[in-house]
Amino acid sequence: MSDTTPHPSIPLAGVIGMPIAHSRSPKVHGFWLQRYGIAGHYIPIPVMPDHLAEVLRALPRMGFVGLNVTIPHKEAALTLADVVTDRAALIGAANTLIFRPDGKIHADNTDGYGFIANLRQHAPQWQPSAGAAAVIGAGGAARAVVASLLDSGVPELRITNRTKIRSEQIKSEFGARVVVYDWAQAGNMLEGATTVVNATAMGMDGKQPLRVPLDALSGDALVTDLVYTPLMTPFLVEAQARGCQVVDGLGMLLHQAAPGFERWFGKRPEVDEDTRQAALA
Structure with a gap:
């Protein structure tokens, strides 16, 4: 392979909030990436409210395919999105963002789904x-x-x-x-x-x-x-x-994460006891 051959891009995703160090989402998504042998990364990203719009514009250019959104950005993320699902609009907040190939930000809310699935x-x-x-x-x-x-x-x-x-x-x-x-x-x-x-x-x-x-x-x-x-x-x-x-309440966190993982990494993950233990580790 020559140096001019393009390398396949590794999808990046993460969770944004402030504070964010306490989030268990990186453990959950990291476990799923390893379980399914997917080349990808999921990282916690601390973002101040004043920087949110700037960050959402920059991350897709850095290889990010999407984000989870937590406190205090859920309402603001909805207003910054280009495409909003009906359920996110009804709830008035977004917890899942997909960065589309056409440059648009797609906002969804999977909290209710996660609650019922749990x-x-x-x-x-x-x-x-x-x-x-x-x-x-x-x-x-x-x-x-x-x-x-x-x-x-x-x-x-x-x-x-x-x-x-x-x-x-x-x-x-x-x-x-x-x-x-x-x-x-x-x-x-x-x-x-x-x-x-x-x-x-x-x-x-x-x-x-x-x-x-x-x-x-x-x-x-x-x-x-x-x-x-x-x-x-x-x-x-x-x-x-x-x-x-x-x-x-842990199962709600796990189930709300699954739709985003599928959209970003192309595999619907199973939420089982091993996933729970990975979140608690």
Whole structure:
């Protein structure tokens, strides 16, 4: 081979956020790249908000085929994209970017897909239509959860947030099946709910605990937490003690990653126990 023969390009992808060192995404994607023998790299990239637009223009010229997007860039990334999927537009945030060969940035949101896929994998008997869902929190992740639960067929979706106006905004956008509860009445929201979700960062290592009384929680409910550090949050521990089936939040991270990996590297990865262990390593 002569020096003038072009070398095949190695696809690059990564995750952008600030901070980003804590992200488990590089472990997950690195594991999949190794598992499937794919020549590619996935790296964490710290990006300040003021630099986001500049970075998104530069990375495709450096061989990047796409990115995952995390806090605080999910909303801004959506506005900078050229092509936006319906679900990303509905949620109002992007967590997956594809840099297309024509130079356009394609934005998607796979958080809702990841949320539902995690429940289907770890609670296969779960029936969203069996009763009301209760969602604690109204941020970007909560919006993805709300959209996916309504799409899955929950008859009623109850939501509460410390800043009530954010819950009201979700109701105005997602419609009549959404019922807003005052933060002080969060415990009452759980009565009769068959699916209960903590979509806040409360209960995460280093954050304040989630102080929602679970007295009204039915032992028949499925309870899940988007937090995965720790895997078993105090919220899940108490729900399990009340007889509930609980699902931790790590699977949502793994499942939301799979569609992006497929788009960037050409292989749909399997989310299994080995993948979980790679994320936890």
